[in-house]
Amino acid sequence: MTRLRSTAMYGLVSVTLLATAACGAGQDRAAAPAAPSGVTVQAGSATSAHVMWTPATADDGVHGYAVYRDDTKVEDVPAETTMVDVTGLSPSSRYTFTVRARGTDGTVSPPSARVSVSTPAAVAEDKEPPARPTGVRVTGDGPQGARLTWKRAPEGQGIVSYDIHQGGSKIHSVGGDATSARLTTLRPGTRYRFTVVARDAADNTSPESSAVEITTPHGPGDDPDTAPTDLKATVRAAQGGYYVDLSWLAPETDGEIPAYEIHLNGKFATTLVWGDKAPQGRATYTVHAGSTPGETLRVKLRAKLPDGTFGAFSEERSVVTSPSGQPGPDRTPRS
Known part of the structure; x- marks a missing residue:
């Protein structure tokens, strides 16, 4: 009985030493960034999709992101970009997207959660843009958020998605049946100007809606010091x-x-x-x-x-x- 116990203890010590050695051997390797979170995908037209994800924090050491369609990398973007339009897709097709983060030292994160989307059917030759979105309103949603709403489009417009623009650039996209969008990661104490654009399956875009403006409030402890x-x-x-x-x-x-x-x-x-x-x-x-x-x-x-x-x-x-x-x-x- 005593001999068996000694053998078991020796085995436990050996495993512990091996585990400790393995940890020590890996200490020289840089830790890869965490997998990106909050990935969403929205069909933009019959041949495009809009992929978005949650930005990494400044402490995560992220240098950029790689976007994959199924198992093929289709886009490389810098760290400050957290959305991309993937084009060249086929109508009436299903695709799965993932995102990986690239570290400043060359390491690559595990893939994000897999998110699937189906593109709508192709349409006959169509050069007629959708009607301009109307009734656009904006309300505050905390120091770093805002919510946009607009009126539902008339039937027969064939709208696949709505693009949200700020400062002349697209910053968000939602489905064609949506009448609202929630915007996050805004800066406290800052004035913003938004417009909404409708997009159909043929990738025609409407004129921009009337612009709406909002100033985000200061949050507790926020220091919006943006001066050089x-x-x-x-x-x-x-x-x-x-x-x-x-x-x-x-x-x-x-x-x-x-x-x-x-x-x-x-x-x-x-x-x-x-x-x-x-x-x-x-x-x-x-x-x-x-x-x-x-x-x-x-x-x-x-x-x-x-x-x-x-x-x-x-x-x-x-x-x-x-x-x-x-x-x-x-x-x-x-x-």
Whole structure:
């Protein structure tokens, strides 16, 4: 009896040591992101589908997403994109979609839950768009949400889906029999403008509905500080004129900042749009400031945020074009 117990204990210790060694061997491997959640799929027309999912948090280390139709990858999108229109589908067909997250270190998550959708039947040659949606209303749904409603379309329109637009971009899609849509992941304390567009099976789209606007409230503890920070400005003389060299830190957002507006002396001066991926950390830009010596120039900028709205202005800096043609100092105290 004693010998049997000793053998069992030895086996238990051996298994424990093997398990500990296995854990230690895997510590050098980066953990893959979690599988994306909240995946939904909506037929957009007889040949397209709209796939959406819940965005990862900033701490998840997600670099992008891959969208799969059945077992074939059909789209790669960056981390700030959480929806995609998949085209080239066949009418009257059933498809299953999954989404995987890509980590910044190259790791790939397990697939999301599988979500199926059936495309409607093809229609005869049809170039007639659906009627414009009417009766659009918007109500608040907490600091980060809103609900849109509209009137049901007349019979015979053949509407397959409704697209929700914000800031000129489609941000959501629902089925053709829907008369409402719930929008989430909005920013607290921000004004939004929405329109609704109807789409039929032939992929014809209606004119946009009348626009509706709403300002999301501030939630407890929310800090909607969307202004660029640590703005620095110096002026220099070159090529017969003056140039203001700017540098700043981008506001912290859930996605990439696509553009900035720069204002001089309280007036819009220019728009900065990145030709490639926006820089990480400190950004720089030079703006032409005319050729008048001894002029005080006040400069500030604001970011176009990932949701299409503009954030708050940075602190304003003042510089002076020197009468001698040499750069004047930035007269704004630095914090």
